[in-house]
Amino acid sequence: MPPAPKPDPNMRIVEPEQAIENLLDRKPEPLFSDTLVPYAPSTHNLSTTGSDIEQGALYLMAKLTRDSEPLNSGLVWRIYSETTNEEGRLELIATAKGGDAEFRLDPGAYIIHTAYGHATSTNRIVIGRDIKSKMVILNAGGIKLSAALSEDLPLEKGPVRFDIYGMEFNERGERELVAKNVKSGSIVRLNSDTYHVVSRYGAVNAVVRADIQVIPGKLTEATVYHKAADITLKLVNTPGGEAIANTSWSVLSPGGDVVVEASGAFPDFVLAAGDYEVIARNNDKTFRTDFSVETGQNREVEVISAAAQSPKASN
Structure with a gap:
């Protein structure tokens, strides 16, 4: 079987009378054209001797849409057997990466999985002992x-x-x-x-x-x-003072729900814009204060330990 010209990517694709089964159960246009196009091996010529005579040749190409150019990189091709193995899984027969791909396959039914990033198509095809080419339309x-x-x-x-x-x-x-x-x-x-x-x-x-x-x-x-800002918390004895270590923190919503908890002298969070209450615990003492977060206004929020004397703080 001599090699034939490479498939023409601009040739008109004739709609099949019955669409090939789409195993992903997607609704867009048929992902696997049923039109037979000329075949040419990508790396070596076909031989009429040896085991090649018993196998069929399959040449695959892919496009994003019917009107786009064929993809020449980024594709991953996987050929699976149609029947499952003893573990109940499809057996992987062959793989290829890059653009177009050529496979030599024994006659039978196969599952062809084509991936381009997270865009995929999965289709069934029957191979004989002839030469066949297909154009996969990813619709991606x-x-x-x-x-x-x-x-x-x-x-x-x-x-x-x-x-x-x-x-x-x-x-x-x-x-x-x-x-x-x-x-x-x-x-x-x-x-x-x-x-x-x-x-x-x-x-x-x-x-x-x-x-x-x-x-x-x-x-x-x-x-x-996003409506948010980066907030750093500090427990200090006086405004602008040194942060007190070994402090545990709880940030609460206006309704009293815990938004986030942490420990350390400088806990840092990205918080959504809004109003919050922060509780600092150090040496069995609890200190509280309210603060607001404004979009893009990254800042430090200081909790003053002297607030323990206020009605909102408790020992």
Whole structure:
């Protein structure tokens, strides 16, 4: 079987009469074109001798959309057997990374998994002893996430992370986690869909949520705005004095709920804008004070130990 020309990425793709089974149960356009296109081996020529005669050849390419150019890097291809092994799992037959990929396979049915970042498609194909090529349409795009306190105060660095979830809830009322701890400014490749994005500034209560749509073949840039500031706590004997060590802390909401607890001379938190009460405990004495957090106003909050004499403090 002599090699043939490489598939033309601009050729018109004819819709199949029946779409190939989509094992991810997604709703967009068929992800796996059923059109047969010419084949050419990527690294070596086909031979008509040996075991090659008993195998089929499969050449795979992928696009973000039907109208986009083929992807030449960043793809991960995995070929699985259709039947499960003794452990009840699909057996991984072959893998490839990069752009287009070539596989030699025994005749039979296989599962082809194509990944481009977090964008994936999973499809079934039947291989004979002939030469076959396919173009996978990922129907995918990407999002670039960033955070800011205002238009003039971007949060390019610091403790900002994003978690990306699907929109549907499972039987436990939880969303499927798609990508975790995404850094600000990172590009995440995703299947075309709407996603629930959770941005966390710090590790306490500065959280912003948004629903963001990923459009096929497009990069969606989104900025979320946090209303928060970085707060450092100090227990001192006099205003501006040295911080007292071995102090334990509790920050409370106006309703009396514990927002965060810590210990040490200089606990530091990112807190959402709002009103709080802080309780400092040192040497079996308790000291309290109220404070407010304003967006972008990073500052120290001092608790004066002399406040133990006030009605709000107790020994």
